[in-house]
Amino acid sequence: MIEFVNVSKKYNHEVTALENINLKIEKGEFVFLVGPSGSGKTTFLKLMIKEEEATSGKILIDSKDITKIKKKEIPFLRRKFGFVFQDFRLLYDRTVAENIIFALRVVEASEREIKNQLQTSLEMVGLKGKENFYPNQLSGGEQQRVALARAIATKPPIIIADEPTGNLDPVTAEGIFKTLEEINSRGTTVIVVTHAKDVVDKMNKRVIALKEGKIIKDDMQGGY
Amino acid sequence: MGTKMYLVKEGYDNLRKHSSKTFSTMLIICATMTILGVFIILFQNVNVNVATMRQEQGLQAFIEDSATDDEIDYMRDEINNIPGVKEITYLDKESAFEDAKEQFKDQEYFLEGLDKLQIFPASFVVKFSDIEKSESVREAVEKIDGIYKVKYNSTTIDAVSSISKVVNIFLLVVGAVMLVISVFIISNTIKLAVYSNKREILIMRYIGATNRFIKTPFILEGAIMGVLSAAISFMLISIGYVVAYSKLPQVGSSLGVFGFVPYTSLWYIILIAYIVLGLFIGVFGSSVSIRKYLKV
Incomplete structure (x- = not known):
């Protein structure tokens, strides 16, 4: 891929x-994808x-x-990639639903797809019932879930999360990783850049470590 | 709502989002368009008057006293056959004297004791169908036997032509300045719109928006501002002219005096000019900014 x-x-x-x-x-x-700042991630x-x-x-x-x-x-x-950023990058003058619909509009989805995908992705990230909230009315973890819902709404085969939990507490972070794992279990390729050592160690997934622009480690079931 | 409708809505939302900026932009464009409209009206009026004057212009061909009635008839036929001649009127000595009396109304003593038949020769007044042919008509008339002098008021025609040339140049200059100002204003407004939508645009790019998708709302925003300003300016100038027209001398109402043309023969010129210009400055102005600040 x-x-x-x-x-x-x-x-x-x-x-x-x-x-x-x-x-x-x-x-x-x-x-x-792990490694210190400036390693090339x-x-x-x-x-x-x-x-x-x-x-x-x-x-x-x-x-x-x-x-x-x-x-x-x-x-x-x-359009093959769904992006999730550390700072969420949501539109704060739009509701949760509008943020997700925004992504679907961009890829010029049909009305039906918009309706279906909005519901599916909200369900997937566990934000059903919050579609009319504005991002500022949500917690950090919930805001990142909105970003996740937006990323998967367009059904990309690959999700890229760039330090998705950098701004979140460990408990909330764990929830985000669980959701990412769930998305992955449905066939989506997931690439996560992170400094969350504990999570990496616990999840037993492939770990690619970069240092000074080179791959120094690539373990199929590695730790940080 | 399809993608097209969505983009239209986005363009409209952009306008509303910074409505005070939109308002001031349209105010300036309306002002420049209205000024341009005044010049178009002036241009059209001068041109119509020039055309009218040219029709009224003619030449006077004086007939030798010795000419018989048959010879005069022959001369009339000759002149009628010259291309560019619209009509020809015979002015006999008697009516020439009457004309002179009319001209010297308050100083009739000038004419006292004069032998009217010797002083005032009979003549033809020749009018042109086509002003461009005036010189060739003049030459042809001069060659006719029995015509001893042709008077041709070319200084008036020259003056009138040069006025119309000056007005034409002025219109072009004003139009160009107005275009530059309007394009600049619109592009500046769109620049701000692009900045205030920076976040959206960044996210759109990551999601995979095509350039067309990103650009269209801004182009529409510019186009709406341009066309709306054109519509407002058109209303202003229409009302203004109709009101002013009722108080101004009208074209053809008194010969030789500048008169104004009715709005019915003007409005479509202004409307077309406004719509074309409004669309052009809107689309071009926003495109300039998009190319510069959106880097698409």
Whole structure:
């Protein structure tokens, strides 16, 4: 599903963010991406959605080399990914339902799909009954669930969560990871960037560790 | 609600979200459009008056005293056959004297004791169907036997033509300045709209919005502002002209005097100009900002 072949990324021809990365993530996998700040995790994510261009190497998404696709195709590449950010990135002047519908509008879903997917994703993240709340009326954990619901509403095959629990307390964080695991169990590939050592150790999933732009560890059932 | 309707709604919501900015933008565009409208009216009026004057202009061909009635008839036929001649009137010595008397109404002593038949020759007054042919008509008339002099009031025609040229240039300059101002104002407003929607746009990009999807509401926002301003300006200028027209001299009401044309022969020119301009400045103005600040 996702394959990096000899991928390097240098900024301004000097700073090396990623060096000769080779890895493969299969459909339906749950992967933790760990490493200290500046190790290249964010660059890794940005390369996948073509927010950054690889300096060299090939990146295959669904066996298509995305380093060669045209600018016009980028939106359609991004529709394969559902994003969850540390700061939630919700629209605070819109209700929970409106935030989710917003994503469905963007991918130009039909009225029926919008109706169905709104309900399905709200149920999935456990926010049924809160659709008319504004984000500010919700707790941090609930806000991240709204972001999760928005990410899965468009039915992307891959979910990318960039430090999804960075702003949350451990108990709430555990709930978010449980939901991510549930989403994964339905066949969605999940890639989580995190510093939550305890959770990584407990969940027994594949762990890829980056340091100074290189993969230093890739365990199928690893710890932090 | 399909995607298209959704984008229209987003454009409309953008307008409402910063309604005070929308209002001031439209106020300025209305002002520039109304000024432009005044110049279009002026332009049209001068052109209509120029056309009328040109029709009224003609030349006077004086006939030798020795000419017989048959010769005069022959000359009339000759002149009638010249291309560019609209009509021809014969002015005999008697009526020429009457005309002169009319002209010197208060100073009739000028004419006292004059042999009217010697002073005032008979003539043809020739009117043009096409002002462009005035020179060739003049030359042709001069060549006719029995015509000894052709008087042709070219200074008036020149003056009138140059007025219309100046007005045309002025209209172009005013139009260009107005365009630049309006495009700038709209693009500035759209720039602010883009900034205030930065968060939405960022999220949209991650979700996979196409450029068209991101751009359309802003283009619509600009277009709505342009067309709405055009509609308001059209109403203002229409009411203004109709009211003013009733108090102004009307074209053709007295010969040789500048007169105004009725609004019925003007409104569609202004309406078309406004709609085209409103759409253009709206769409172009917002496109400028989108290209610059949206980087799509």
